[in-house]
Amino acid sequence: MRLTSILNGAHFGNLAKVHGIVTYKLSPFEQRAFAGAISKGLPNIVRRIRSNIFIVAPPFIIGYLIYDLTERRHTALLRKNPADFANDE
Secondary structure (H helix, E strand, O other): OHHHHHHHOOOOOOOOHHHHOOEEEEEEEOOOOOOOHHHHHHHHHHHHHHHHHHHHHHHHHHHHHHHHHHHHHHHHHHOOOOHHOOOOO
């Protein structure tokens, strides 16, 4: 059996006929992709950030302080002490 005889020119979404199920479609030209993005989306983002900032920020701050302290200590240990070479000729 050939595949073209099964498809009969039907598109992929219309390959089977299902009875008893009602589907509704909205034209892509009628959809509003960013409906409410400014009026509802931005306040929601601000609310989420305010509710989670005290949970997320302290570990990042502590991690950065530890990283900065170890980097400073490492560069200090790499330097030579000039007092050790004061009497060299």
